[in-house]
Amino acid sequence: MSAEDLLIPRVLKILLSKAVSQMDFWAHGMHISAGGYLTVWYYISQGLIKVKLDRLGSHIPKGAEAAYEGLIHTLWLRRDTYGSRPAERSAILHECTHALRDIMQGPAFKKEGMYGSKIKGQLHFDDEAAAYIAEALFYIYDNDVERPIDMNADEQKYGSAIAIFSTANEIAGGLKGRMRAVVKEEDFADLKQKISLDPINATIAGPTDPDDSGRW
Numbered sequence: 195m196s197a198e199d200l201l202i203p204r205v206l207k208i209l210l211s212k213a214v215s216q217m218d219f220w221a222h223g224m225h226i227s228a229g230g231y232l233t234v235w236y237y238i239s240q241g242l243i244k245v246k247l248d249r250l251g252s253h254i255p256k257g258a259e260a261a262y263e264g265l266i267h268t269l270w271l272r273r274d275t276y277g278s279r280p281a282e283r284s285a286i287l288h289e290c291t292h293a294l295r296d297i298m299q300g301p302a303f304k305k306e307g308m309y310g311s312k313i314k315g316q317l318h319f320d321d322e323a324a325a326y327i328a329e330a331l332f333y334i335y336d337n338d339v340e341r342p343i344d345m346n347a348d349e350q351k352y353g354s355a356i357a358i359f360s361t362a363n364e365i366a367g368g369l370k371g372r373m374r375a376v377v378k379e380e381d382f383a384d385l386k387q388k389i390s391l392d393p394i395n396a397t398i399a400g401p402t403d404p405d406d407s408g409r410w
């Protein structure tokens with residue numbers, strides 16, 4: 195069995211989970227919803243979006259275990275056993291949110307304006323902030339508790355990750371159980387700034403860099 199044969203069903207199952215069926219929020223003009231994730235499910239099922247193993251991590255940023263590469267519409271995972279633990283499931287959902295934005299910014303949806311696809315000038319960190327909020331909200335629906343944050347973690351080393359996840363958890367807590375909930379612009383901007391200051395994220399893009407999604 196290939197690594198892909200192991201990984202793809204795990205990703206598809208997350209996309210059809212009860213937790214995903216409860217997802218429905220707007221952030222900075224972007225709609226993150228079960229309908230959007232169902233489209234991601236379809237794209238992966240049809241092979242339009244690939245799920246691949248990246249054991250050496252040449253497509254995954256240092257310190258991360260998963261990544262979505264918009265230009266080649268590929269979700270990379272570091273292990274073929276990845277995706278069973280709660281944090282891994284929510285990390286997959288994070289990457290699937292990038293896939294969702296990639297589809298919605300593409301020619302199939304952009305003209306229609308469905309799922310907030312009509313917005314112009316989506317930035318790399320807009321996409322990133324939406325994905326962190328989605329990850330936190332999914333974790334709550336999937337596990338009935340907030341994504342835990344290790345407050346004893348080395349502040350110097352993990353301080354920015356702690357700041358990102360606490361802010362995302364706080365925003366997600368306010369969205370929980372509400373359909374078509376809207377993230378406050380000031381909360382979104384605050385999270386986006388914390389992400390752009392994080393060393394892992396800062397090596398990938400600058401604060402005003404455009405997103406590389408929607409190029410099909």
Ligand SMILES: [Zn+2]
Pocket residue numbers: 288289292322325
């Ligand atoms: Zn991301």
